[in-house]
Amino acid sequence: MRVTSNKERFDNFVAHSPAFFDDLDADNLDKKHQRIVAQAYAQFEAATGRVGANYRSWGEQSDLTVPAQLSSAYLKAQGFGLGIAKWGYRSLFRRAQDRNLRHVLEDDVALIDELGGGSLIDENPAHLSPGAREFYFLKGRSVSMRFLRYVYLLKRMEIEALLPESGVWVDVGSYYGGLQGLVRKYHPKTSIVMVDFHHQLARAYIYLSQLFEDATHVFPDQVDAGIDLRSLPEGSITYVPAKNFDAIADQKVDLASNFFSFGEMRRPICNGYMDSDIFRKASRTYLANRFVSAPWIEPTYDTDVTVLDYQRQERKVLYFDTLPLHFFLQIKREVLGTSRMRNLSSPYFEMITAPAEM
Numbered sequence: 001m002r003v004t005s006n007k008e009r010f011d012n013f014v015a016h017s018p019a020f021f022d023d024l025d026a027d028n029l030d031k032k033h034q035r036i037v038a039q040a041y042a043q044f045e046a047a048t049g050r051v052g053a054n055y056r057s058w059g060e061q062s063d064l065t066v067p068a069q070l071s072s073a074y075l076k077a078q079g080f081g082l083g084i085a086k087w088g089y090r091s092l093f094r095r096a097q098d099r100n101l102r103h104v105l106e107d108d109v110a111l112i113d114e115l116g117g118g119s120l121i122d123e124n125p126a127h128l129s130p131g132a133r134e135f136y137f138l139k140g141r142s143v144s145m146r147f148l149r150y151v152y153l154l155k156r157m158e159i160e161a162l163l164p165e166s167g168v169w170v171d172v173g174s175y176y177g178g179l180q181g182l183v184r185k186y187h188p189k190t191s192i193v194m195v196d197f198h199h200q201l202a203r204a205y206i207y208l209s210q211l212f213e214d215a216t217h218v219f220p221d222q223v224d225a226g227i228d229l230r231s232l233p234e235g236s237i238t239y240v241p242a243k244n245f246d247a248i249a250d251q252k253v254d255l256a257s258n259f260f261s262f263g264e265m266r267r268p269i270c271n272g273y274m275d276s277d278i279f280r281k282a283s284r285t286y287l288a289n290r291f292v293s294a295p296w297i298e299p300t301y302d303t304d305v306t307v308l309d310y311q312r313q314e315r316k317v318l319y320f321d322t323l324p325l326h327f328f329l330q331i332k333r334e335v336l337g338t339s340r341m342r343n344l345s346s347p348y349f350e351m352i353t354a355p356a357e358m
């Protein structure tokens with residue numbers, strides 16, 4: 001039987017996930033993700049009939065904000081009442097933030113164009129991706145902050161030739177699978193492996209199974225110590241719960257990546273990933289994270305991880321730079337007793353590595 005609604009997709013995923021509701025038992029979980037995982041479980045328990053309507057943008061997890069804009073597509077996605085209310089609120093109280101947000105979106109689009117990825121923006125209108133609720137029409141192009149991030153990362157992967165034909169790509173912290181959806185579209189033979197909490201993997205399954213119903217979806221109950229990532233079918237999509245990472249940790253893959261995620265984890269968890277063969281032996285790693293997760297002036301995350309934690313002796317750096325995406329973003333918040341528009345407490349780097357003896 002084909003599953004169709006988001007609720008059915010969610011139930012199907014849970015049925016194939018023996019430890020779905022056990023993620024809060026993990027040791028060393030940072031405070032942000034303790035809150036998010038608890039919120040997700042509460043959301044699923046309270047809204048069993050509606051799971052998935054807001055599976056991309058909910059609670060503390062969102063597709064990142066976009067400026068106020070009235071469009072029929074936005075009102076349809078948000079619902080008329082909520083759409084008008086959000087637009088009214090932002091137009092009245094968020095003018096400065098929205099001006100900056102618009103500039104950031106313009107910059108992100110311009111730098112993707114500069115890299116030659118403009119057609120990826122045009123071929124993938126943000127508002128048409130499944131479950132999209134936050135998007136913005138910028139000179140006729142449909143974008144969102146998070147979706148532009150995924151377009152940029154895909155373009156960089158292509159420029160640096162990180163995805164060999166029929167290769168295996170493992171991404172830790174894959175969220176709702178937005179980047180995976182783009183990679184699978186343009187590199188249909190890549191075998192995609194995602195590592196995240198169960199609730200995120202369920203969201204990714206809801207998203208990716210709508211886009212690629214006929215792909216082989218490998219569920220958590222098929223991820224055990226015997227799994228061989230290299231033997232998975234071409235184009236398959238595998239959902240590995242963070243708690244089961246050990247089942248794949250000693251394998252060598254073509255690409256291992258982590259975006260905006262290791263820098264939020266406590267050091268033992270971050271090191272657990274960085275010291276696995278997945279990251280130590282991969283033909284390439286691609287990381288984009290904060291230079292400093294918790295600067296003393298504003299300790300944003302509950303961890304002392306910094307850029308110094310991401311390099312290993314047996315690997316050489318092929319590419320290292322400031323991540324230009326969202327670079328000039330300003331968020332209004334209080335620091336040292338005053339509330340005003342401020343840059344993030346740390347910029348982000350991007351780094352691509354290969355084994356040193358290559």
Ligand SMILES: C[S@@+](CC[C@H](N)C(=O)[O-])C[C@H]1O[C@@H](n2cnc3c(N)ncnc32)[C@H](O)[C@@H]1O
Pocket residue numbers: 033146149172173174175176195196197200242258259260261264265269
């Ligand atoms: C800020 S989001 C970034 C998502 C995505 N990589 C992106 O760039 O849009 C962090 C992601 O890391 C995941 N995450 C946090 N702690 C994790 C852990 N210990 N193991 C695996 N994933 C984790 C979160 O659930 C979330 O999907």
